[in-house]
Amino acid sequence: MKRRDFVKNSVVVIAGASVPLAALDIVDPNEVLAANEDIHWAFLLDTHKCVGCGFCVKACKTENDIPFEAKVTRTWVERYVFTKDDRRYIDSPDGALYGYTESRIALGKGEYQEIDPDNVGKAFFVPKLCNHCETPPCTQVCPVGATFKTDTGPVLVDKTWCIGCGYCIMACPYGARYFNPIDKVADKCTFCYHRLAKGLETACVNACPFGARKMCNIRDINDPVTKIILNQRVGVLKDEFGTRPQAFYIGLAQEVR
Amino acid sequence: MIEQVAGMVVHGQAWTVKELFVLPNEYIYWSIQIVMYPYMTGLVAGAFVLSSLYHVFGVTKLKEIARFSLVFSFALLPVAMMPLMLHLQQPFRGINVLMTPHFTSAISAFGIVFLTYAFIVAGEIWFVYRKHFVEMTNELQAKPDRTGMDSFYLLIYKCLTLGAMNLDEESLQKDHKAVKFLASIGIPVACFLHGYAGFIFGSVKANALWMTPLMPVIFICSAVVSGIALCILCYVLAQEARKFLAKRKMARWANDPQAPTIEALHGAEQSEVAMTANYLLYFMIAAATLEILDMIFRGYTQVKSWDILREVILERDFTKIFILQYGLGNVLPFILMMLPGRTVRRTTIATVLVLFGVFMMRWNVVIGGQAFSLSFAGFMDYHLPIIPHDMETFKEGLFGALTVIATPFVLFWFLAKVVPPFLKGDELH
Numbered sequence: 001m002k003r004r005d006f007v008k009n010s011v012v013v014i015a016g017a018s019v020p021l022a023a024l025d026i027v028d029p030n031e032v033l034a035a036n037e038d039i040h041w042a043f044l045l046d047t048h049k050c051v052g053c054g055f056c057v058k059a060c061k062t063e064n065d066i067p068f069e070a071k072v073t074r075t076w077v078e079r080y081v082f083t084k085d086d087r088r089y090i091d092s093p094d095g096a097l098y099g100y101t102e103s104r105i106a107l108g109k110g111e112y113q114e115i116d117p118d119n120v121g122k123a124f125f126v127p128k129l130c131n132h133c134e135t136p137p138c139t140q141v142c143p144v145g146a147t148f149k150t151d152t153g154p155v156l157v158d159k160t161w162c163i164g165c166g167y168c169i170m171a172c173p174y175g176a177r178y179f180n181p182i183d184k185v186a187d188k189c190t191f192c193y194h195r196l197a198k199g200l201e202t203a204c205v206n207a208c209p210f211g212a213r214k215m216c217n218i219r220d221i222n223d224p225v226t227k228i229i230l231n232q233r234v235g236v237l238k239d240e241f242g243t244r245p246q247a248f249y250i251g252l253a254q255e256v257r
Numbered sequence: 258m259i260e261q262v263a264g265m266v267v268h269g270q271a272w273t274v275k276e277l278f279v280l281p282n283e284y285i286y287w288s289i290q291i292v293m294y295p296y297m298t299g300l301v302a303g304a305f306v307l308s309s310l311y312h313v314f315g316v317t318k319l320k321e322i323a324r325f326s327l328v329f330s331f332a333l334l335p336v337a338m339m340p341l342m343l344h345l346q347q348p349f350r351g352i353n354v355l356m357t358p359h360f361t362s363a364i365s366a367f368g369i370v371f372l373t374y375a376f377i378v379a380g381e382i383w384f385v386y387r388k389h390f391v392e393m394t395n396e397l398q399a400k401p402d403r404t405g406m407d408s409f410y411l412l413i414y415k416c417l418t419l420g421a422m423n424l425d426e427e428s429l430q431k432d433h434k435a436v437k438f439l440a441s442i443g444i445p446v447a448c449f450l451h452g453y454a455g456f457i458f459g460s461v462k463a464n465a466l467w468m469t470p471l472m473p474v475i476f477i478c479s480a481v482v483s484g485i486a487l488c489i490l491c492y493v494l495a496q497e498a499r500k501f502l503a504k505r506k507m508a509r510w511a512n513d514p515q516a517p518t519i520e521a522l523h524g525a526e527q528s529e530v531a532m533t534a535n536y537l538l539y540f541m542i543a544a545a546t547l548e549i550l551d552m553i554f555r556g557y558t559q560v561k562s563w564d565i566l567r568e569v570i571l572e573r574d575f576t577k578i579f580i581l582q583y584g585l586g587n588v589l590p591f592i593l594m595m596l597p598g599r600t601v602r603r604t605t606i607a608t609v610l611v612l613f614g615v616f617m618m619r620w621n622v623v624i625g626g627q628a629f630s631l632s633f634a635g636f637m638d639y640h641l642p643i644i645p646h647d648m649e650t651f652k653e654g655l656f657g658a659l660t661v662i663a664t665p666f667v668l669f670w671f672l673a674k675v676v677p678p679f680l681k682g683d684e685l686h
């Protein structure tokens with residue numbers, strides 16, 4: 001082979017080899033999804049509809065393999081009771097895993113408070129979960145980048161890379177994070193990322209018999225849930241932290257923090 | 258699976274007691290080791306700043322204690338890292354911080370800042386002691402009947418000289434310049450190292466007690482306070498031990514003509530301690546001013562979190578903050594040192610109190626910051642695990658903390674064999 005031919009052939013081979021690489025690059029599904037501005041998951045919670053049954057908590061723990069005994073939870077329900085003489089009681093025993101079957105309020109340290117039903121001014125339940133904040137302080141503080149915001153919204157933890165420093169747990173203003181007792185890494189609600197990927201709704205949305213929990217793609221303005229968020233008066237938790245939560249609430253009271 | 262894990266304890270549950278409404282996932286996640294972490298880095302930074310007072314600003318009266326604190330600062334260095342490692346849930350992944358540092362995080366650059374600082378201190382020690390290394394090498398080499406131990410030391414000293422055996426006036430002058438240079442860049446780096454620890458807390462917006470831009474500055478001042486106090490304390494203890502040796506003419510001092518006399522030791526101790534105690538006072542005033550300013554500001558502005566903070570500061574943690582931290586740890590030592598006729602003994606007692614006070618300050622910041630719920634409607638109590646019943650309660654319990662405290666002294670003991678922290682007779686002023 002002449003030197004000239006060799007050069008020519010090499011050029012052809014290199015060019016030929018780079019084409020499929022480039023082609024792969026173009027159809028890389030991750031990049032396509034990353035560029036996909038059409039999906040952004042959001043959550044809607046209607047506190048008027050929640051009855052504190054705790055089905056969502058059970059469903060979540062079952063779906064995500066968080067032992068029932070472990071006193072941590074990805075989602076929980078809080079109970080607020082305000083009496084007519086302006087006393088405020090809040091509790092969430094076991095995160096409402098077993099539902100609110102008792103009328104007495106847990107005060108911690110094994111103490112309880114009985115409340116006269118006639119004295120109750122207002123009472124309601126508030127389901128909570130990770131807000132998958134738009135500007136999450138939890139991902140900002142992770143020293144190794146083990147927790148991150150995905151392109152479609154959910155904030156996730158890479159459990160193979162987390163060093164378990166707990167900084168993200170400290171940084172979340174909502175108490176959404178904890179240490180997973182089995183994996184020994186930071187853990188939290190994932191918006192059931194694995195289910196979303198299969199086109200399913202989250203386990204808690206699926207389990208709620210009263211429709212207090214709903215999910216939507218907030219970029220799809222024709223989605224009925226998106227319409228509620230856009231058209232009605234909804235609130236978010238602890239707005240003052242500038243985290244821009246993506247879990248919206250209907251009927252939020254100012255006492256809920 | 259659920260049966261298997263019955264009675265499963267999640268991290269933090271073992272030492273957290275919740276009261277009223279606390280969110281289900283809230284525990285005292287940052288416990289005693291995170292109290293130790295700023296405490297130990299503070300001591301490192303403070304000891305270094307003290308040594309720099311001599312090397313940079315030429316406060317010659319501090320010559321001996323400066324050298325002592327430089328070596329001590331080096332012994333403390335690895336210990337600044339220890340509590341962080343002990344507290345990680347995945348300690349073997351600690352190296353990830355250097356592999357994939359995520360620079361928006363205040364902890365991520367810790368490894369880098371820490372290593373930079375370590376190199377500066379090591380470099381400074383090397384330049385200060387190069388002469389000593391060379392002299393020792395020559396001396397041991399000239400020795401006709403070397404024992405096994407001598408040969409071992411010879412090897413160490415030979416390596417430590419790094420082949421730079423020149424001891425003429427010019428090269429010593431160069432050493433001196435290098436020390437000065439390293440010490441002067443060391444001060445900002447030491448402050449950075451510790452201010453940084455303050456930033457780790459001060460930047461957590463979720464925590465009403467921690468979030469204040471004053472935090473790094475408060476941390477730096479109290480770091481210097483604790484570092485100086487520890488150096489005085491250890492220096493006095495060491496001098497007392499040496500006085501004892503001198504009195505008895507014990508051990509190898511018996512026939513060493515260069516061994517210091519009691520009078521020399523006593524004189525050195527007096528003047529060094531008197532001088533250092535003044536610096537201690539200045540920094541104590543600065544630290545207390547800032548801390549009180551912070552508290553007054555919170556009380557005056559009364560933002561939303563003040564209700565719960567007031568309850569924590571003025572009621573639940575009152576003893577820990579006002580009696581132990583400010584009373585015992587600030588006011589009392591201050592009085593002890595300000596009263597006329599200050600003696601070494603009184604100063605030493607004061608330094609012990611100051612060290613305790615700074616420890617309480619760290620405690621009140623770290624644990625106090627987690628004493629109330631994010632819901633502002635409940636409280637958490639921390640019960641330090643004393644008797645360990647598993648690895649976790651050991652690491653994050655009393656014994657874990659004691660291990661951290663004991664390590665620098667052990668390291669110092671070994672270090673002092675190679676780099677003597679005290680000056681020889683003719684070098685004393």
Ligand code: SF4
Nearest residue numbers: 130131132133138172
């Ligand atoms: S709610 Fe907490 S854990 Fe979830 S994204 Fe926001 S800050 Fe992070």
Ligand code: SF4
Nearest residue numbers: 142162163165166168
């Ligand atoms: S606990 Fe894990 S995810 Fe959280 S900040 Fe630390 S390393 Fe990152």
